[in-house]
Amino acid sequence: MEEGEYEISRRSVLVSSAVTATLAAAGVSEAQPLPKALAPADHKVSFVVNGKGQAFSLDPRITLLDALREHLHLTGTKKGCDHGQCGACTVIVNGERINSCLSLALQHEGDEVTTIEGLGTPEKLHPMQAAFVKHDGYQCGYCTPGQICSAVAVLDEIKRGVPSHVQAELTRAPTPTNAELRERMSGNICRCGAYSNIAEAMADVAEARV
Amino acid sequence: MRLFTYERAKTPAEAARAVAGQPGAKFLAGGTNLIDLMKLEIETPTHLVDVQDLKLDRIEQTGEGGLKIGALVSNTALASDARVRRDYGVLARAIVAGASGQLRNKATTAGNLLQRTRCPYFYDTNMPCNKRKPGSGCAAIAGYSRQLAVIGASDQCIATHPGDMAVALRVLDATVETVNAAGEPRAIPIADFHRLPGATPHIDTNLAPGELITAVTLPRPLGGRHVYEKVRDRASYAFALVSVAAVIQWDGTGRVAFGGVAHKPWRIEAAEAAMPQGAAAVTTSLFADAKPTHDNAFKVPLATRTLAAVIAEGNAA
Amino acid sequence: MKFDTPAGANPTDRMQVLGKPLDRYEARLKTTGTATYAYEYKDVAPNAAYGYILGAAIAKGRITAIDTTLTEAAPGVIGVVTYRNAGKPGVGKFYVQKMLAAPEVDHYHQPVAVVVAETFEQARAASALIRVDYARTDGRYDLAAQKGSAPVPPQGEFGGPNEKRVGDFEPAFAAAAVKVDETYTVPDQAHAMMEPHATIAKWDGERVTCWTSIQQMNWGTRDLGLILGIPKANVRLISPFIGGGFGGKGTVQMDLALAAISARVVGRPVKIALQRPIMFNTTIHRPKTIQRVMLGAGRDGRLTAIGHESWSGNLPGGRTEPTVASTRTFYAGPNRLTRMRLATLDLAEGNAMRAPGEAPGLMALEIAMDELAEKLGMDPVQLRVVNDTQVDPEDPSKPFSTRPFIQCLREGAEQFGWDRRNAKPGQVREGRWLIGMGMAGAIRAGKIAKSGARARLDGKGIITIEADMTDIGTGSYTVVQQTAAEMMGVAPDSIVVKLGDSTFPETPGSGGQQGAPSVTAGVYAACVKLREAVAQRLGFNSAEVDFSDGRVKSGNRSVPLADAAKGGDLLVEDVMEFDKLKDQFQQQTFGAHFAEVAVDAYTGVVRVRRALAVCAAGRILNAKTARSQVIGGITMGIGAALMEEMAIDQRFGFFVNHDLAGYEVPVHADVPHLDAFFIDEVDPTISPVKAKGVGELGLTGVAPAIANAIYNATGVRVREYPITLDKHLEGLPAIA
Ligand SMILES: Cc1cc2nc3c(=O)[nH]c(=O)nc-3n(C[C@H](O)[C@H](O)[C@H](O)COP(=O)(O)OP(=O)(O)OC[C@H]3O[C@@H](n4cnc5c(N)ncnc54)[C@H](O)[C@@H]3O)c2cc1C
Ligand code: SF4
Numbered sequence A: 001m002e003e004g005e006y007e008i009s010r011r012s013v014l015v016s017s018a019v020t021a022t023l024a025a026a027g028v029s030e031a032q033p034l035p036k037a038l039a040p041a042d043h044k045v046s047f048v049v050n051g052k053g054q055a056f057s058l059d060p061r062i063t064l065l066d067a068l069r070e071h072l073h074l075t076g077t078k079k080g081c082d083h084g085q086c087g088a089c090t091v092i093v094n095g096e097r098i099n100s101c102l103s104l105a106l107q108h109e110g111d112e113v114t115t116i117e118g119l120g121t122p123e124k125l126h127p128m129q130a131a132f133v134k135h136d137g138y139q140c141g142y143c144t145p146g147q148i149c150s151a152v153a154v155l156d157e158i159k160r161g162v163p164s165h166v167q168a169e170l171t172r173a174p175t176p177t178n179a180e181l182r183e184r185m186s187g188n189i190c191r192c193g194a195y196s197n198i199a200e201a202m203a204d205v206a207e208a209r210v
Numbered sequence B: 001m002r003l004f005t006y007e008r009a010k011t012p013a014e015a016a017r018a019v020a021g022q023p024g025a026k027f028l029a030g031g032t033n034l035i036d037l038m039k040l041e042i043e044t045p046t047h048l049v050d051v052q053d054l055k056l057d058r059i060e061q062t063g064e065g066g067l068k069i070g071a072l073v074s075n076t077a078l079a080s081d082a083r084v085r086r087d088y089g090v091l092a093r094a095i096v097a098g099a100s101g102q103l104r105n106k107a108t109t110a111g112n113l114l115q116r117t118r119c120p121y122f123y124d125t126n127m128p129c130n131k132r133k134p135g136s137g138c139a140a141i142a143g144y145s146r147q148l149a150v151i152g153a154s155d156q157c158i159a160t161h162p163g164d165m166a167v168a169l170r171v172l173d174a175t176v177e178t179v180n181a182a183g184e185p186r187a188i189p190i191a192d193f194h195r196l197p198g199a200t201p202h203i204d205t206n207l208a209p210g211e212l213i214t215a216v217t218l219p220r221p222l223g224g225r226h227v228y229e230k231v232r233d234r235a236s237y238a239f240a241l242v243s244v245a246a247v248i249q250w251d252g253t254g255r256v257a258f259g260g261v262a263h264k265p266w267r268i269e270a271a272e273a274a275m276p277q278g279a280a281a282v283t284t285s286l287f288a289d290a291k292p293t294h295d296n297a298f299k300v301p302l303a304t305r306t307l308a309a310v311i312a313e314g315n316a317a
Numbered sequence C: 001m002k003f004d005t006p007a008g009a010n011p012t013d014r015m016q017v018l019g020k021p022l023d024r025y026e027a028r029l030k031t032t033g034t035a036t037y038a039y040e041y042k043d044v045a046p047n048a049a050y051g052y053i054l055g056a057a058i059a060k061g062r063i064t065a066i067d068t069t070l071t072e073a074a075p076g077v078i079g080v081v082t083y084r085n086a087g088k089p090g091v092g093k094f095y096v097q098k099m100l101a102a103p104e105v106d107h108y109h110q111p112v113a114v115v116v117a118e119t120f121e122q123a124r125a126a127s128a129l130i131r132v133d134y135a136r137t138d139g140r141y142d143l144a145a146q147k148g149s150a151p152v153p154p155q156g157e158f159g160g161p162n163e164k165r166v167g168d169f170e171p172a173f174a175a176a177a178v179k180v181d182e183t184y185t186v187p188d189q190a191h192a193m194m195e196p197h198a199t200i201a202k203w204d205g206e207r208v209t210c211w212t213s214i215q216q217m218n219w220g221t222r223d224l225g226l227i228l229g230i231p232k233a234n235v236r237l238i239s240p241f242i243g244g245g246f247g248g249k250g251t252v253q254m255d256l257a258l259a260a261i262s263a264r265v266v267g268r269p270v271k272i273a274l275q276r277p278i279m280f281n282t283t284i285h286r287p288k289t290i291q292r293v294m295l296g297a298g299r300d301g302r303l304t305a306i307g308h309e310s311w312s313g314n315l316p317g318g319r320t321e322p323t324v325a326s327t328r329t330f331y332a333g334p335n336r337l338t339r340m341r342l343a344t345l346d347l348a349e350g351n352a353m354r355a356p357g358e359a360p361g362l363m364a365l366e367i368a369m370d371e372l373a374e375k376l377g378m379d380p381v382q383l384r385v386v387n388d389t390q391v392d393p394e395d396p397s398k399p400f401s402t403r404p405f406i407q408c409l410r411e412g413a414e415q416f417g418w419d420r421r422n423a424k425p426g427q428v429r430e431g432r433w434l435i436g437m438g439m440a441g442a443i444r445a446g447k448i449a450k451s452g453a454r455a456r457l458d459g460k461g462i463i464t465i466e467a468d469m470t471d472i473g474t475g476s477y478t479v480v481q482q483t484a485a486e487m488m489g490v491a492p493d494s495i496v497v498k499l500g501d502s503t504f505p506e507t508p509g510s511g512g513q514q515g516a517p518s519v520t521a522g523v524y525a526a527c528v529k530l531r532e533a534v535a536q537r538l539g540f541n542s543a544e545v546d547f548s549d550g551r552v553k554s555g556n557r558s559v560p561l562a563d564a565a566k567g568g569d570l571l572v573e574d575v576m577e578f579d580k581l582k583d584q585f586q587q588q589t590f591g592a593h594f595a596e597v598a599v600d601a602y603t604g605v606v607r608v609r610r611a612l613a614v615c616a617a618g619r620i621l622n623a624k625t626a627r628s629q630v631i632g633g634i635t636m637g638i639g640a641a642l643m644e645e646m647a648i649d650q651r652f653g654f655f656v657n658h659d660l661a662g663y664e665v666p667v668h669a670d671v672p673h674l675d676a677f678f679i680d681e682v683d684p685t686i687s688p689v690k691a692k693g694v695g696e697l698g699l700t701g702v703a704p705a706i707a708n709a710i711y712n713a714t715g716v717r718v719r720e721y722p723i724t725l726d727k728h729l730e731g732l733p734a735i736a
């Protein structure tokens, strides 16, 4: 590539004469002032969180994740990447797990949201939480609420017959084998590497259910 | 993320009108791609029309013996549907090979088709990218291009369509049903839906501005053995380096499309005649015009080897 | 308390609480989402404003102009911090990176500005309105290109000598009957901990308090003081929970520095979490290494010459990646040469990541050992056995304090079923899968450092321990609890543990796998003092008292421990200091890793089927958390072997795949059931608790074991990590 091939814009770059390499250029469109007319906090939405109705007046840009963390101070749900790439923000909405970072709060009018705080408390652990404790299915704990919400939802998905990538026969009902659990949990990254223990915690709970 | 206004449409025509009527407006379905890109200001809509109330979330039998999949059917619901699992296994397999359980719960059929490339330079707004900013150049061609296209690319862009579902839809000859602001329906064969980058890499598909996808229809089931083989470095939650969607009949004939290699699912019907002769016979013509980069040259032999695995598994079974 | 002679019998030997697989102290908080991480405090600074960082768009050059007019006018914006109003931020002692481009840009995504606004959404949007003009200059981004001119740098504070010779390497290598001389590369890797670096900073006059995510409090207060130009004593850091670090949060990173600076500029508490897409180029990482390993051996397998030369690159003034550290101590051999060269690169700073030096160093050495074993026609386990040494190979007067390496190898081989391995590569096939087994040895320094603790006994018999130690998932809370319970003869639930506050007694924090041994030694010292204080209060002769079952006993007198605090809490503090033992003994931890992989004969995809580690690390303080540390290390090793690489764009000078979709780390599906076992041993030379660390040991040796297994499966030797399918595809069986 040649110098000067790229259009120079907002974050513009001047090239010193010595440079032979290509030239960095910005791809963002020209800066424009934000439309002041739009007051940010004028969108209304309400949904149920852990059984309790919540009404918000919000900046439309607020994600479900930030509504939970910054507005309701339900900080059990974690922000690991804010881009759908880690699963730390997993919550259960209307019975299905989702990444709350890639959902606007406004998309959830009337929804039922369950977060880690809604599954159990330190005094009264959910069976999945207790199994994580027993099998040491966590280390730093940061991915853990997302893992637990996912784990609860995964067992439910298996029960409902939702198929997975590792299922040998698509038309058969899935069962909670180690391979199934691991594939289905793969949207929850744990950099501490508690995977082996998490799979065992889930197997315990799955077994107790049968 | 720029500020935007938000509304929820009640009918497809109303939604199409709302988007067509306002420059900078976009549909919002699951949001799993659009919101990601808005956070990085790669997408900067000024108005969002949320389509979740359009009641396009059903899967119905068609008069022709196929299936009509509402645009808002979630990836999970589509892969779970008993008819899809039985008659269109390649589609169910492709879907569950993609993204994660959480994402599939939110991802919609239409949104999945319209997900944008994962080219890393497209994702970095400091970098030149013709797709994100027409005319700014393409940083990927002489850059890090391991994930990118080996065929059908242009000197303007070598991005891939990163999705899995569309590859299966291509093999199934699906049709994308739309409606525009005037309420007029249109049926676009999947083969004509995604574009090659050419000189206009910023345009991914042949949808007109404001045109709303209402459904995807599948023709009658093909029978045969349905396979979706996805090759990636990590075992899950990763985009394909190469993927193969195939429907192979018991006599060895069949259909095949590749993902991860081009700006659209890569299928050339004429090449399929060579299926009974084996993988190399098919890929030789399918990839005759391949122009890989240094980083992704491996994808061409990988495509052949992956198809060979798919065929061999069938013979073994 | 000073520790200068090997420990004799003491209360920790009872092992009634210590060593037990206790659930974590903080288990119920972490599993219910009620453990509070840095960004999540609400009451401490209810008016905290949100900071959002704009990273540099170029890798090298300078800012020629910044226009923040639009940003400042944007809704909610309180202030914009750039080098023009930030004061002149200093540099800490451990990292050389500069927290702000000022106006020189040293690396891509180096912070250029912080936008502070009322809400996160406002700060993020306004950050995109800053206009920055840059003058870009040439940078150096390619280690291979700089290799020829990279000097052997002067020895730094860490990492040992950059060149070390023993015997006469060159002639010995030339004369060796069997030789390996190969070059290996380990790419730039990211810590990629799940909690992004985050801080809430609040000033109170001249003093600043930061709720943050940092591994080492003592370094943190020192470095933040230097960066802000204030005395260390005016800095308070609070980090009771840390969402992973792996070295990446060793000391002050951009979030902490810039939150504190921004809060000072805008006159209001500020909270910042680094955005994931900038973390990879903004903060430190494990730098790429190119390593040449030369092994010469006799036909009997005994090494006669061991050479290891390594190249890494860094920002000016940055550290060398000390890859040869393990080569210096691992195997016997009379003629040795280790050398490290350091190039200057204009990428983000390279610095400590889990087992710095040893992890990447063994990724090279332990493949080379496998190559040697094959040339010799010798079993790889046996090759390591014959080259074992019980003394420091560079200084035979210095014995290893403990070195049950052969035991690790033998037990591992036995448990794993190593005898089922076919030594000839490419022979075992199951359907489409080529099956292979591999192994590697592991060695990691067993470090320990001065560590303090405070202990308070109250009238209810509750003992509260305070130390500035951190728990990054390592189990610090739990091992402190167990040590204190053991020492004081009480049940674990009588112990309250408070960590992660820089006002608590100083420890080395979490790093270099010295956290658990150090802090428990400090707790030991404090508990010895508390025992004395208790005995004295109760009128016992302190030499003869026994602390057990919550009681203090001597002769036929037995008193509840709590009685000692009837007249008021007993509060003691002590510091454990270490002296000459570490110079008299080589203190190391050992392991043997075994792995079985399946390689798709068609696509070259690699999947790990089984992995097992046998480790020796002195006394194991908690069987459950120690095992978790090791399997966590194995998991990270799977990533290093198969997928982790920060890809460099040599034109723009940055890591291209800078998010968690682009930089792949293992997911559940990549990781099978993992096994980890420990050798039953104690190391009395390390501390009275006789324990060494395991957190980094678990990672060292994993990736080469997998690499060797892949070779065993395919017969294609890949020497460039990660071993992705494209690197061996051509050598796989031809397809029909
Ligand atoms: C980390 C990560 C990994 C992923 N991995 C994979 C993978 O391996 N394979 C894979 O296939 N996908 C993958 N995905 C992508 C995911 O499948 C898509 O994000 C998802 O399918 C998009 O659907 P959505 O409904 O959320 O779309 P949205 O984000 O709501 O919309 C996407 C686009 O479609 C437009 N749109 C939506 N509905 C309509 C309509 N009815 N008519 C017209 N336009 C419409 C929107 O305006 C927008 O431009 C991954 C995503 C992430 C974040
Ligand atoms: S390949 Fe396409 S998407 Fe990627 S940088 Fe080039 S133009 Fe942009």
Ligand code: FES
Binding pocket: A078, A079, A080, A081, A082, A083, A084, A085, A086, A087, A088, A089, A090, A099, A100, A101, A102
């Ligand atoms: S924070 Fe939502 S997926 Fe990472």
Ligand code: FES
Binding pocket: A137, A138, A139, A140, A141, A142, A143, A144, A189, A190, A191, A192, A193, A194, C194, C243, C244, C473
């Ligand atoms: S417990 Fe630390 S990331 Fe999972």
